[in-house]
Amino acid sequence: MPHSKYKFLGDYEFIWGPVRKGVSESISFNFLSSGEELHNLEITSGYKKRGVKNILSEKKNLHEQILLIERISGLHAFAASLSYCLSVEDFFGLTDKIHANIKILRMFFAEFERIRNHVENLSEIAESTYIQVPSALYAYYAEILKQLSSKFLNSRYLMGVNAIGVFRKNLSLEDIENMLNSVKSIINKVREVIKKNIETKSHIDRLKTTGKVDLKTAKRFCANGVAAKSAGISLDLRINRPYLLYGGIKLNPVVFEGGDAFSRYAVRMEEIGQSLNILEHCLVALKKNRFSFTADYLPESKELEKLKESKNPHSKGEDRGRGFGYAESSEGAIFCYIKGFDGNIFKKINIKYPFENNYKLFACGTKNTMMMDFNINETSYNFSVAALDK
């Protein structure tokens, strides 16, 4: 909203960004403040606009499109590429043909990515309230999780893992078991820090009532992910619209009603536990399905080529359809809509991240809050400017 509507005598404007303190993504905030209280906030994005839609249409094959989608927002690489792969599989009619073990592995690593992002965000929130020790501890455990994914998947950010109908890395059941044991041990340590953190009054007091958003406002701005869950909206694609094999797991929705930074913090803490339960479920399911190596589930390349040919509009003389896929990332739903397959790539790809709605909610939620709490408020949303700008 423009500042003129809110400006009173003594209020002044100042701009912060696009280059801000420390290591942060480029975005500009225009504040209207009377000193301590923030009356209005205008957010200017677009500094990082890379024109992803056009670049995607110039790629040579589906592999390159996956690699590019992973790099729209590096922190949500797996969830984004998963939504794209699911949409392509939907387009080719492969959804039911994918082996259950591949689906379980995708669930496993999607949850792994969620855990990593949540732990990393807990570190940022602790830092924003100036308690350095827990912040350093969380950051250390997030680093160990990244090293773990590098060890097993050759990528610290789960890039280059997803592919159409397959899992690109060759893993054994033992690898998955080892990985789960390591994650369990890290999460136990994270839980110890969380327990102590909750008892730290100076930390919790700063989070409570900061950036409070009520249910009505959250609904008005179509809040997504953690922002929605913290304001009392049960919005989780894994529960509401199950994909992969999430339908077979009993998941309780994580919902808090405070709508403040503390509620968002609490949602993350609960979700870490929820994701760990899913990881354990995945391992049990893999054992039940007698999984041994991912390499056992490689599709016949000829079969995929045949499908491509059958869907090629040039060979048949018409556009044969569109595909749709989605995945729940740590910050909310990522939707992917594809069409215009030319035999090699999809010419039109729409990928939607949760940040567009959440930024509007954030701008509204910061009104009449303290300037000092702005950093806490921002980190509790865990935005990705790269995903917003695309």
Place this chain on the structure above:
Amino acid sequence: MAFWTYSGLKFGIKSVKFPEKNDFYDGFIASVKMDAQRCLNQKDSAEKCRECEIICPTNAIGLDNLFKEESGGSKDKYEGINTERCIFCGLCIDVCRDVAGSGGIGAINYTADLDFDAFLSSASLPLREGRVEGGIKKKIFKKSLFVKHIDTGSCGACESEINALNNPYYNMHRLGIFITPSPRFADVLLATGTFTEQMSEVFFNVLDNIPKPRFIILAGSCTLFGGIFETKEAKEIGFNIGLLNSLETKEIFRNENIIVVPHCPPNPFEILNVLLLIKNGELK
């Protein structure tokens, strides 16, 4: 608060010994390399295969450069992969394993050797063109090194890796390297991203405010050539092709000390290594 001080002390020192010792973590990847003995394109081999070259999304593989013996290079030195263009996607590794005759092992693989010399020789290419006389080999910064970061259109992974340098594992503060909020206090400008049109003016503004002598580190494939975002159209426009390739920066960079850190995203060890080389005046 005393409780947290106690917890911190109890947690102990978790930092690596690097650079005293190359104690990298299990699974650390520094580069993608070809094994000359395994590749089907060896000079004497009858079989020819160009699968990796075809599939590479960033044209990082040039099989015509297999052996550089004619140009004075060692026969053992295999230069099939251009380190500066490699984004670690692993597609070449996958196809190489699938090629008939590779035995399922392949000639290309990830390696953990942080080859500092090779890394710096590629990094010093732009330095050779426009280096400031005497500004590289000697130790310029006597005390701490202050770094200003600017994001010119990255995916956020590079920022996450730079932020990781502050965690207790890398703990770059122990080495006297700090991130500064103001360009006026900075010795090094650490840039990430594809260099978008919207960020060009901001970038030059920040650069103007950094006092000389100064270094510019281009971190990540995006800053070098646009990474996976590189397109023909972008080359014509001059943006989204990285700071190093952009026509906008060409003249200005002639008089700057430019260091490049390739890969997508660059590992924190690689970034830390370059910062240490600048701080200690050990750039070759």
